[in-house]
Amino acid sequence: MFDTVLVANRGEIAVRVIRTLRALGVRSVAVFSDADADARHVREADTAVRLGPAPSAESYLAVDRILDAARRSGAQAVHPGYGFLAENAGFARACADAGLAFIGPSAEAIALMGDKIRAKETVRAAGVPVVPGSSGSALDDSALTAAAHAIGMPVLLKPSAGGGGKGMRLVRDADTLGDEIAAARREARASFGDDTLLVERWIERPRHIEIQVLADAHGGVVHLGERECSLQRRHQKVIEEAPSVLLDPATRAAMGEAAVQAARSCGYRGAGTVEFIVPGADPSRFSFMEMNTRLQVEHPVTELAVSVAGRPGIDLVEWQLRIAAGEPLPFGQDDIALTGHAVEARICAETVSVKEGARGFxxxxxxxxxxxxxxxxxxxxxxxxxxxxxxxxxxxPMLSKVIAYGPDRPTALRQLRAALSDTVTLGVPTNAGFLRRLLAHPAVVAGELDTGLVEREADGLVPREVPEEVYEAAAAVRLAALAPAPRADGWSDPFDAPTGWRLGGTPAPVAFPLRVPGLDPVTHVPRGTATVTADRVTVTLDGVRHTFDRAADWLGRDGDSWQVRDHDPVAASLTGGAGAGAGSLTAPMPGTVTVVKVAVGDQVTAGQSLLVVEAMKMEHVVSAPHAGTVTELDVRPGTTVAMDQVLAVVEPATAPDTGGGNGGDKDGSGGGTGAEGVS
Known part of the structure; x- marks a missing residue:
């Protein structure tokens, strides 16, 4: 076993790997960018080395800096985690050239399976069924278009070098194929440095099921059963579980054997995942999609649901390390069994627009x-x-993962819903509440899953208004802050009490102008009773008691959170906030403008794509809220923008007559960004 291992990653996966290193008595080395100088993975490692500035190209993707950090820290091996350089064959080769063990497969296996086109050809030759699609590498736009028409709509565009849903586009309309190819290439180039695409037949209502494999350097290969990963949004997994309710023992064995053959076909070593697309109506007709040559985000469900030689659980990171150190697998396929059930939820930094519902993620x-x-x-x-x-x-944007295990699926689902209710991350909006509601959806409870279910049902899982008790709790916090501090003698000045008392009249109601970002302001008059502490608010409204966690102007409950700010209408109008004109297009999130398609003076139509903003490896289109003229354009490609920053202004083509005065006001409907996530 190694003495010292450098973890070439950040966030929750770095913390996860460090936990196993500590359990094995192996010294851990963290690396960090300037943005992560005080991050948790840095503090939990035995030592840490600065890589460089915050941009990943100058830190977590800088191979020479990581190798220098390994040399300076005395590391003998490098664990790449997932993302960043985890599936970069050049990095694996550079580690070997530097005398470092790369805790993963060989550079040759990474390169082969990382090229989806070559991967499909290789596993097909090994007898593994594959999804019908284009053939050949480096297809230009016209070749991709021709292949798509030959396959027939709908089709799926996929980056050959990528994974994790980045750059994938489902195209149903042939007229949009050109734009979708351009967007997929742009995102693939930004995410993977390679804009090569392939096109595959889209299978309606498919299930996404993957098989975990372990392979040593001595010819031993086993699979550890399957994970169901069909609950996805924008091709990104959100909930995963093991085992799948879809597979019977015969299909499980057949898919497992296909995964083992795929691993053997590329001379695989270490932990890897073979992903299959599976028709829900006939699971026996599964097809290979790709092989991920790394640890998966969802590996904990396998760790919890597998038993090896009668012992419950397995540590996949430990076996990555042991295999990289040259140890053979001491168990065979007959020693592997699935026991119980595990379900995982990915907690991501996401905000959901109450006005736009599922479109507002x-x-x-x-x-x-x-x-x-x-x-x-x-x-x-x-x-x-x-x-x-x-x-x-x-x-x-992924921050953490919450995993629940039980003797059966209903127990695991119930435990995970309760765990998500107990998840509090105030200050950063997350999807925890959305996932809790998704896990209670009747189709999910019944196990009737497919990769389109979340998109179809998401609107019903997003509350379309802020509950009144949220404003009541926010007002209670403000009312408590107005109360006079107690005096030593016990006397309090009645004129200091926020009661709304006035001379010779009925007390005026105490009212607070409040605003949740993205929504219209409200003026709330408290009408219930409340108890306010430093980190909690309890309000009783219409006989019902509601308890919230609180921090600053944030409130949280059952995985949901709300930022409730004081609203100043004068300040808002001066700064372009609430009350800004309908033509003001603002940034839907902090990020970088990557594409500008218009100039000042251009005439645009309603819904026309004007700008593209990228954040957290995802692209978001900002479109025109109405037909009109671009009168202001405050950004260019490469501009870094803050949330709610004005990007451009589109003056309406006409001002509708409101029937009074000197022609009436401009229509204020349809304002905002028109932003839609397209990743």
């Missing part, structure tokens, strides 16, 4: 003001967070 950021993560019997949290963590737009 956007990356978010902020400072973690109050953090409470669940643990205990049957519950595990893998997290890179700590109180005070700054979540920015430079890196992936």
């Amino acid at each position: 956007l990356p978010s950021g902020g400072t973690v003001l109050l953090l409470r993560e669940p643990d205990g019997d049957g519950v595990r949290t893998d997290s890179g967070l700590s109180a005070g963590t700054e979540v920015g737009s430079l890196y992936d």
Whole structure:
């Protein structure tokens, strides 16, 4: 076993790997960018080395800096985690050239399986069924278009070098194929440095099922059963579980054997995942999609649901290390069994627009003001967070994972819903509440899953208004702040009490102008009773008691959170906030403008794409809210923007007659960004 291992990653996966290194008595080395100088993975490692500035190209993707950090820290091996350089064959080769063990497969296996086109050809030759699609490498736009027409709509565009759903585009309309190819290439180039694409037949209502494999350097290969990963949004997994309710023992064995053959076909070594697309109506007709040559985000569900030689659980990171150190697998396929059930939820920095529902999912950021993560019997949290963590737009939006295990699926689902209710991350909006509601959806409870279910049902899982008790709790906090401080003699001045008392009249109601970002302001008059402490608010409204966690102007409950600010209408109008004109297009999240398609003076149509903003490896289109003329354009490609920053102004083509005065006001409907996530 190695003495010292450098973890070439950040966040929750770095913390996860460090945990196993500590358990094995192996010294851990963290690396960090300037943005992560005080991050949790840095504090938990035995030592840490600065890589460089915050942009990943100058830190976590800088191979020479990582190798120098390994040399200076005395590391003998490098664990790449996932993302960043984890599936970079050049990095694996550079580690070997530097005399470092790369804790993963060979550079040749990474290169082969990382090229989806070559991977499909290789596993097909090994007898593994594959999804029908284009053939050949480096297809230009016209070849991709021709292949798409030959296959027939709908089709799926996929980056050959990528994974994790980045750059994938489902195209149903042939007229949009050109734009979708351009967007997919742009995102693939930004995410992987390679814009090569392939096109595949889209299978309606498919299920996404993957098989975990372990392979040593001595010819031993086993699979550890399957994970169901069909609950996805924008091709990104959000919930994963093991085992799948879809597979019977015969299909499980057939898919497992296909995964083993795929691993053998590329001379695989270490932990890897073979992903299959599976028709829900006939699971026996599964097809190979790709092989991920790294640890998966969802590996904990396998760790909890597998038993080896009668012993419950397995540590996949430990076996990555042992295999990289040359140890053979001491168990065979007959020693592997699935016991119980495990389900995982990915907690991401996301905000959901109450007005736009499911269309309003956007990356978010902020400072973690109050953090409470669940643990205990049957519950595990893998997290890179700590109180005070700054979540920015430079890196992936996933913050943590909450995993529940039980003797059966209903128990695991119930435990995970309860754990998500106990998840508190105030200061940074997350998707925890959305995932809790998703896990209670009847189709999910019944196991009737497919990769389109979340998109179809998301609108019903997003509350379309802020509950009144949220404003009541926010007002209670402000009312408590107005109360006079108690005096030593016990006397209090009645004129200091915020009662609304006035001479010779009925007390005026105490009212607070409040605003949740993205929504219209409200003026709330408290009408219930409340108890306010430093980190909690309890309000009783219409006989019902509601309890919230609180930090600064944030409130949280059952995984949901709201930032409720004081509203100043004069200040808002002066700064372009609430009350800004309908033609003002503002940034939907902090990020970088990557594409500008218009100029001042251009005539645009309603819904026309004007700008593209990228944040957390995702692109978001900002479109025209109405037909009109671009009168202001305040950004260019490469401009870094803050949330709600004005990007451009589109003056309406006409001002509708409101029937009074000197022609009436401009229509204020349809304002905002028109932003839609397209990743």
